[in-house]
Amino acid sequence: MAIELSKVSKTVQSGAERLTILRELDLTIPDGQFVAIVGPSGSGKSTLLGLIAGLDAPTSGRILIDGEEVTRMSEDALASLRGRKLGFVFQSFHLIPSMTALENVLAPLEIAGRRDAQQRARSLLEDVELTGRAHHYPSQLSGGEQQRVAVARAFANEPSILLADEPTGNLDPRTGRHVFDLMVEMNRRRGATLVLVTHDHELAARADRRISLRDGQVVSDEGGTAAVSGGDDEGRRGEEDEGPRDERDEELEAARP
Numbered sequence: 558m559a560i561e562l563s564k565v566s567k568t569v570q571s572g573a574e575r576l577t578i579l580r581e582l583d584l585t586i587p588d589g590q591f592v593a594i595v596g597p598s599g600s601g602k603s604t605l606l607g608l609i610a611g612l613d614a615p616t617s618g619r620i621l622i623d624g625e626e627v628t629r630m631s632e633d634a635l636a637s638l639r640g641r642k643l644g645f646v647f648q649s650f651h652l653i654p655s656m657t658a659l660e661n662v663l664a665p666l667e668i669a670g671r672r673d674a675q676q677r678a679r680s681l682l683e684d685v686e687l688t689g690r691a692h693h694y695p696s697q698l699s700g701g702e703q704q705r706v707a708v709a710r711a712f713a714n715e716p717s718i719l720l721a722d723e724p725t726g727n728l729d730p731r732t733g734r735h736v737f738d739l740m741v742e743m744n745r746r747r748g749a750t751l752v753l754v755t756h757d758h759e760l761a762a763r764a765d766r767r768i769s770l771r772d773g774q775v776v777s778d779e780g781g782t783a784a785v786s787g788g789d790d791e792g793r794r795g796e797e798d799e800g801p802r803d804e805r806d807e808e809l810e811a812a813r814p
């Protein structure tokens with residue numbers, strides 16, 4: 558699904574001062590695009606993701622997701638949009654500690670009332686290569702494994718948009734790369750617009766498009782005219798066999814609302 562921001566500003570009161578976090582941001586992310594957001598700490602990256610997710614409201618401006626104005630939705634409509642169409646991956650994993658890996662992935666599927674919940678949760682765990690860890694609790698998993706569970710969970714309800722806030726920030730570079738590869742692979746296989754905040758310029762270089770934020774403004778935007786995910790992406794495909802093309806295409810179609 559496409560994401561459109563027009564003249565989005567966010568200001569907060571900080572003591573006696575008024576702090577501007579985002580300044581009149583104009584941004585259009587087409588359906589299926591993989592965008593990396595980079596920028597120094599404090600530049601407004603997390604705030605931007607929170608606004609797209611409708612977790613927070615802008616001070617002014619409009620945000621449209623798939624043509625629907627999130628800035629005018631009720632809390633209920635927003636919660637429903639998040640549950641049906643958005644997936645999140647955070648820096649600090651955010652798994653439920655009292656649930657196993659499988660149960661963490663199952664939870665959103667059961668909430669959505671899916672009959673194939675068990676089967677789908679297992680297939681998602683297989684996608685992130687954690688079949689052997691299904692019954693482990695988060696505390697029994699490494700950071701990289703926990704993040705792979707979080708990635709599987711984020712894809713559970715076939716989100717049209719996946720938002721990831723420094724998903725590799727707490728992982729060593731090698732593990733981080735693996736989690737990143739999985740997200741890109743899942744993005745292609747399961748189909749979604751992917752907005753990824755990262756400090757890692759090497760990872761950002763593999764996105765369709767890179768947007769740099771500084772002091773709440775876009776200071777550079779490159780690659781935006783490139784083909785969207787699923788197009789010519791040889792450069793980041795890696796070696797793995799992806800299975801029959803038409804099967805993935807069907808799944809992609811099924812993922813569309």
Ligand code: ADP
Pocket residue numbers: 569570571576578596597598599600601602603604605
């Ligand atoms: P980034 O993710 O790029 O590091 P953030 O979006 O988290 O940046 O924050 C941008 C700036 O806004 C930071 O200086 C942060 O301290 C400030 N900020 C974020 N949320 C609030 C808030 N609710 N109240 C006051 N300041 C905030």
Ligand code: MG
Pocket residue numbers: 602603604722
């Ligand atoms: Mg942040």
